[in-house]
Amino acid sequence: MDIIIAVMSSIILFSVVPSGNSLGLNYYEKTCPDLEFIVAKVVSEATSKDKTVPAALLRMHFHDCFIRGCDASVLLNSKGSNKAEKDGPPNISLHAFYVIDNVKSEVEKACPGVVSCADILALAARDAVFLSGGPSWDVPKGRKDGRTSAASETRQLPAPTFNxxxxxxxxxxxxxxxxxxxxxxxxxxxxxxxxxxxxxxxxxxxxxxxxxxxxxxxxxxxxxxxxxxxxxxxxxxxxxxxxxxxxxxxxxxxxxxxxxxxxxxxxxxxxxxxxxxxxxxxxxxxxxxxxxxxxMIKMSSINGGQEVRKDCRVVN
Incomplete structure (x- = not known):
């Protein structure tokens, strides 16, 4: 509990929000006031059991934002002939999707149909960094979830061989x-x-x-x-x-x-x-x-989604 309180009390350290952005710091203030506490609790519990979770969540968020913006398209499962981002070569090693699923489940109990998976992922990445000893920041919220996810687009991710x-x-x-x-x-x-x-x-x-x-x-x-x-x-x-x-x-x-x-x-x-x-x-x-x-605030504010998914792995 102490670590969750620490996450929540430290988020005012860095609060620079890009101008001209439709996202807001208090986006869920009335519709889901306990959102950040719920995310911090689930991420903290997962991290206590698996120390690789923070790295996984941070990488997942980065890989999401660099394709179609931060729209949680990286969370979608492949379906039929459509191979989704998570099954593209650079993303095969992504893991800890279950953490986002667990957060979404808890959030849906508290505020059904309100919070996007993209916002959950942005908050989880922030908490993952803080729980690992890094900085914290106030995350602008209001992203929408995308409906398109294509493995072929993972070619757009910067490669470890890039100059x-x-x-x-x-x-x-x-x-x-x-x-x-x-x-x-x-x-x-x-x-x-x-x-x-x-x-x-x-x-x-x-x-x-x-x-x-x-x-x-x-x-x-x-x-x-x-x-x-x-x-x-x-x-x-x-x-x-x-x-x-x-x-x-x-x-x-x-x-x-x-x-x-x-x-x-x-x-x-x-x-x-x-x-x-x-x-x-x-x-x-x-x-x-x-x-x-x-x-991170700047990168995570790139968004291009259309809906709030009920299940982070499938479109509505």
Whole structure:
């Protein structure tokens, strides 16, 4: 109970809402006043049983927002010949959908037909970050749920092999700045990666180098031992940063030490502006938390849905 109260009392830390937005901080004040308490309670209970839940919820929210906006399309199940987003290649490893189902079930008991799955996911991602030691922020609400979900559209997600130009283009297409790119990349402080996402850096990197020369040699050796080119275990991989269940600025320190996992992480050192931000966040956890919270508000305010789903896995 104490941790839930802490979540609720800390959400005023960052309350920057993009102008010209139809979302509102008090959207459910009269129609579902206990919404945020319910979400925090369910996410807290799930996290206490499985420390990988926060990383899963944060990644799920990010993957939702980057396709058709934050409309909970990532939660829809495939049906018939239509293969949904969650079954697209980049999303196969998404998990903890049951947490959103559990929140929706509790919310429907309290306020039937009122709260969108997209809003629940945005709130759950916020609480997941806070429960892991990260910042909190007041989430603008009023998103609607989308009716379309296509696995083919997951190609739009930024890939771990992207260079800095590709990353900047991907983010700018969604109205997100270079500052947002670097700050949101810091979400990699939570979670795990399978070998396939960084194989390009440790085997056959180029015609002249087997291993990416920007990798710390001893760290590269560790990755190669975890992910050998042959006889690789099916679910082999590693945590993205050493403190993988704690939301902190270790990710940025690792980049500067040549110990980042993805090409897209290393790419953040490839322009003066992004490198300066990496250094700033590596030096100041407070600065990272402030930028991250504001960038999450900005990203999560991209919406394009049409309805409030009764069941997060199927359209009405």
């Amino acid at each position: 800095i130009s590709q990353l900047q283009q991907s983010f700018s297409q969604r109205g997100l700045s270079t500052e947002d790119l670097v700050a949101l990349s810091g979400g990699h402080t939570l979670g795990f990666s399978h070998c396939s996402s960084f194989q390009n850096r440790i085997h056959n990197f180029s015609a002249t180098n087997d291993v990416d020369p920007s990798l710390n040699p001893s760290f590269a050796g560790k990755l190669k031992s975890i992910c050998p080119l042959k006889n690789q275990a099916k679910n082999a991989g590693t945590t993205i940063d050493p403190s993988s269940t704690t939301f902190d600025n270790t990710y940025f320190k690792a980049i500067l030490q040549g110990m980042s996992i993805f090409s897209s992480d290393q790419a953040l050192l490839d322009t003066p502006k992004t490198k300066e931000l990496v250094s700033k966040f590596a030096t100041s956890k407070e600065a990272f938390f402030k930028y991250f919270a504001n960038s």
